[in-house]
Amino acid sequence: MKARKAKEYVFSNLLGMETYCKNHYNEYYSTSNFSCNITQLSKGELQTSSICAPINNVHLEIFKSNQTLLYEEEANQNSIAFCWINNQGKKPSSNTIISGHKMKDLSIAGFNRLNKTGGNTWDIVGANTLLCCMSLKWKILKEKIDEMNAYNAYARIEECIGIDSKSTASYQLKNLFEKHFTKGITTASGFYDLAIATLEDSCEQQNQITERSDSTELIEDLVKLLHEDRPGLPPLTIGEITKYLNSEQESVGQACRSTFNMNILDLIKSIRLEQVKKSYLNPHVPRGLKQFTKQHNALYYGFKNWDSFQRLYFRTFLESPEDTIDKASKMSVLVSDLRRGSMS
C-alpha cells in the first residue's frame, strides 16, 4: 500500500484557517462537532502553512506561522494530541506553550485535548516555530493500553498536560513522524505503540511534568471565556470575568502575565480585534453591507471609539478595516500536493 500524498495548505487569514480546521477535523472524526478559535497575538501580516499527511487512524501535521498565534478548541472525547516543536537547532523567537506546558526541545504535550474533566484546550504557537502534531483516536489508544496493561500511561493521560521526556520511545516517536513525512508510513500501529511507550517510560524517569491543576484550569477557562460569543450582550468586563472564573482579579492578572506575557486587557483586546477582523472577512455577508456595518461590528466587540479602533487595527494587522473587507472577496487558500522528501 502506498502512502497518501501530503498536502500543504497556506493561509493568510485566520478565518480561512479555522474553517479549514473545522472541515478537516469533521471529515477525520465523522461524528465530532469540532470548532476552534485562532487569534494573532503578534503584530504584522500573517502567513501560515499546514502540511497534513494523515494515514488511517492517525492524523499527522506540521504547522508553521510567521506570527505568534493563540489557538483554542473545545476538548473532545475522540482524540488525543501529542505535539512537539522542532526548532532544527535554532533558538525560537518566541515561546510555544501547549495547554500550559512550556515547550522545549524534549517536550511532548497536548494530552488534555481529550476531555476528562470538561475543559478546553489552548496553545500559543510561537512565530516561526515548527510545530509537529500527531492526533490519535482515543478508542484505539485505550484498547491498546488495555492490551499492554500500560496503566501508568493511562494515569499520565488523566493527570498530565505535558512532559519533557528523554526516553528512547519519545525519540523513536519523533523519528517515525519525520520518516513519515519524508518516506511515507502506511500503518498506524507504530505511532500508537510509541505514544504509549513514551507515556509509560516517562513514569520511570526524572521528567519535567505539567499536571492539571487549579492554575492550568484557570487559564483554560479564561481563554474559553474570552472567546465565548454573548449574543446581544455587551462584552464582559474584567470584574465579570473574575467573577465567572470564581477568582480574584490579582490572580487572573498574574496568570495572564506569566502565560501570555501581557496584561489581561491586552489579551482581551487581541482576541476581540481578531473577532472583528473575522466578521469583516465573513464570506457570507455582502461587501457593501460589511462596509455599512463596520463600525457596529467593532462596537459589538467592545471598541467604542472608531478612530482609536482603526489605529489599533492598523498597528496589529498592517491594514485598515476597509482593506480587510476588500480582501475578503478575493480570499483564497493555497493548496498544493507535496512530494515526499521535499518537506523537511
Add this chain to the structure above:
Amino acid sequence: MKIKFAYTDPLQLSETLQEYGQVTRITQLESGEGSYSMAHKNSSSMAIAEISASKPLLYEGWGTSWSVDFNWITPMRKANYPFGYCEGFSMNDNSLGGLNTFNSKPGDSWGKYSESCSSTACMLDKKILLDKLQECKASHAIENLNHAMGLAIDHEAFSQLRRLTRRDLAKEISNPSKYYDLMTICLEEGSRRLFKKKQAKNQRLLGEIVDLSHDPYKMSSPMSLSEVCQHLNVGQASLYRACQDSFGMGIIEMMTQVRLEEARRSMIYHTTTSTCDNNTIREIAIRFGFKHQGRFSRRYFTSFGELPSQTLKRATLL
C-alpha cells in the same frame, strides 16, 4: 405481564428504592442519555426488584438495617464476563452476591452492573432468615452468610428462585416463605470462590475507591491523582488497572462522573424547594468541585446530554 416502570434518570430509581429503605446513590458510568426500567414488589417480610439500564450503573450506599440484600444478574445479551460486581464480587449468570449485607452496616455496600444484564435484588428479613437457617441446621449456609461475599450456585434451587422472582414480579408475592426456603438451599449448596491474596486486596481496593468517590467532604475540592494514590496507599498503575477493569474508566474520570451525578441530584432536589437561577447552578457547581460554571456546564452536557439549566427547568416542571 411484568409491570415495569420506565425512568429517565437514575435519581428516580434511587427514589423508588428508598421506599424499601435503600438509601443508594446511583451513578451512570457512561456518557449520554440513558434509559432505565425497574419492576418491584414487596410483602410484609421481603421485597424483590429487577433493574435494567441502557448504560452501566454504579450503586453506592446499598444495604438496610432489616434485610440481607441478595443479588443476581440475568444476561440480556452476549457480553464479556463479568456482568458486574457486587461489593467487588464479580457476577456471572450463576453468581449470588450481596451476602455481606448480613453483617455490614446499612448503606455500606456497593454494586456495579453492565447494560448487558438486568440485576435482581431479593431483600429478605435478617432475623427470619437466620431463624430459618438455624431451624434447618444449615450450618454451611450460616457459615457462607457470615463469611462469603458471594457464591457460585449450580443447584436447581437457584433456578427455581429466579423463576419464582420473575413470576412474582409479574403478579404479586404470594408465598414469601418459599423465598426463605429456596435461599436456604442456595446458601447451603453454593460454593465459595477461592481468591488469591491479590484478588482479595483488589476487592478491598474497589470498595475504597467507591467510598472515596462518594465522600461528600472531598467533593468540593477534588483530589489529585497523587493524593488519591496516597490516600488509598496504592500505586497509580494498580489503581488504574482496578478502575479500568471494574468501572471501564480512569479514577479521575470516575470521580468526576460521581460528582456530576451528585450535582445533578442536588439541582433536582433544589428546585422542589426554591426558584432556580444562574446563581443556583454556580453554587452547586462550586460545591461539587467545578470552579467555573462554563466548564461544569460543558462536562455536564457531555455526560447527560442536557445543560444544567435544562435539568433545573425540567425538574421545576415535574
